Amino acid sequence: MTPPRRDPAPAVPPTPPIPLAALLALPDLGLRQVAGPSAAERDVRVQWVHTSEMEDPFPYLLGGELLLTAGVHFASAKGAGAYLDRYVARTVEAGASALGFGLAPVHDETPAALLAACDRHGLPLVEVPPRTPFTAVARAVWQAMGEARVRELRHVTESQQALAAAAARPDPVPSVLRRLAGRLGAWAALIAPDGSEVYAAGSVPDPGARAAAVRLAGVVRPAPDAHAPSSATDSHAGTRLSAYALAGGAPSERPALVLVTGRPDPGDHAVANVAAVLLSLLTGPHLGSAEAGRSAALVRLLLGAAPEEAAPLLGPGSRWAVVHARRRGGPAGPLAAAALGTALGTALIEPGDAVVRLLLPAGREVTAQPGWTLGVSGPVAVAALVTGDGQAAAALRRAIGTRAPLVVHRGAGPGMTGLVSPDDARARAEDLLAPVTDSPALVETLRTWIGLHGSWDRTAVALEVHRNTVRQRIGRAAALLGADLDDPDVRMELWFALRWL
DSSP states (O other): OOOOOOSSSSOOOOSSSSSSHHHHTTTTOOOOEEEOOOTTTTTTTTTTTEEEOOOOOOGGGGGSEEEEEEEESOOOOOOHHHHHHHHHHHHHTTTEEEEEEESSSSSSSHHHHHHHHHHTTOOEEEEETSSSSEEEEHHHHHHHHHHHHHHEEEEEEEHHHHHHHHHHHHHHHHHHEEEEEEETSSSEEEEEETOOOOEEESSOOOHHHHHHHHHHHSSSSSOTOOOOOSSSEETTTEEEEEEEOOOSOOOGGGGEEEESSSSSSSSHHHHHHHHHHHHHHHHHHHHHHHHHHHHHHHHHHTTTOOOHHGGGGOOOOEEEEEEEEEETTTOOHHHHHHHHHHHHHHOHHHHHHHSSSEEEEEEEEOOOOTTTTEEEEEOEEGGGHHHHHHHHHHHHHHHHHHHHHHEOOOOOOOGGGGGOHHHHHHHHHHHTTTTTTOHHHHHHHHHHHHHHHTTTTHHHHHHOHHHHHHHHHHHHHHHTTOOOOOHHHHHHHHHHHHOOO
C-alpha cells in the first residue's frame, strides 16, 4: 500500500514548542534519554504529545510530537530488530521530535533493538519510569507551553513599548533600529533600493551573511507592476536572515528592514513587524522624491519665492485639487483633520474649527468620508491654487446646501469670463460690490444664496443660520447695492463679480 503523502508544511500550534531538554530536567517526571542524539546539543523541541500503540504511527502524526508508547504492539523484545527498525523509521518520517518508551507493565526494560534503531535513525529515545503516567508527561508539556506563551507575550509587549518610546526620540529611526537590535540580539538595518545601508545598528555580521541579507531585501521590494511578499526569511551559516517591506512612498524608493540573528525567540517576528510599521511611518514622509519636492517648494515659498518659481519643485505639469471639508455634528480638531488627511492620502492639511482645507494631487480620487461634507475644486496649477480654493469653497457650500456628502467643482473652461481682462473684471467687481464689501457676512450670504439659485432654506443650511437671517441679509444687500435681485441679469452680473472679488 502506498503510504499517505505528508504535507511539507504541517500546522504549527499557537503556543511555542518546548525544548526536550527542559522536560528531561524536570525531577518530578524522572525522564531519561537512553538513545539517539543529545536533546540539548540538537535543541530538540516538542510541539505536542501523542500516545499511540499503533504499529504504524505515520498517518496519525502531524510532526513535532513526543510520541509515547508502552510497546504493546512489539511482538517480543528479542528478534524484533527489523520490525522496530521500520517502526522508528516511520516515526522519523512522520516528523516526530522524540520517542518516549514507558517501562512496565509490558516491558521491564527498553528493548535493545529499539535503542539501536533510534541511534541509527537519529531519533531521541526517552525512558518513562513506571511511576510516571503518560498523562503527567502531557500535562507537563502543556503547562510548559502555557508558561512559554506568557513569556512570549511579555517579550512582545515590552518590546512594543520600548520601540514606541524609541520612535518618540529626537532621532527616531536610528533609535528604533538600536532598540530593535538590542531586544532581538540582532543586526538591524534599513537597506535602500540600491543595496546601501540607510541606517544600521547591532553587531555587524560576517560579510557573507550581510550580503545575503541585502539580497533578501530585494525579495520584499516590489518590481514595477509586480507583487512582492511583505516579509521573507532565509539562513546563512547558522544565522537567520529576515527582511520586511516598509510602506509609504513610491515602491521603487522604499527601503527594507533586514535582520540577522541567531536562533529567534518566539515572538521575534511579531516584534519585527511592529518595528517595520513604525519605520514605515517614520520614513514614509521623508524618503520619497515627491514628498521631498513638496517640502522644498514649501521652504522656497516661505523664503519669499513666487508660486511660479516653486512650482517646478513639485514635478513637471503638477496640478492639484483643493478640498474644503466640514465635519458634521461639530468642529473638527487637529486629530480629526489628520485622520481625514490620512483617509484622503495627503499630509498637506490646514486644520480649522469650521473648515479643514487640504491639498492633494489632482489625479487622486476623492471619495465621500463618513462624518464629513466635502467640496473639491477642479484640477489647478500651483499658480492658480487661489482659484482652486474658491472653487472648493463654492463646492462645499453647495454640498452643505444640498445635503450631499461630496460635491466636485465641474468647470466648463473659461467661457464668457475668458473674454474679459482679469484686471478689468476685478476692478468692475470691486466697484459693483463696494457697498457690501465691509460686511463679510453679507458677501458670503449673497454668494451662497445666488449659487443655490435663491433658495432660502438651502442657504440657511449651508450657512448654519436661520432662514429669516438669510432673508434679512439678502434684503440688506439688495438695499445697499440698489439692485433688483429678482432680475436674472442682475444676479448673473453679481455672480461674476463675486467670483472675481
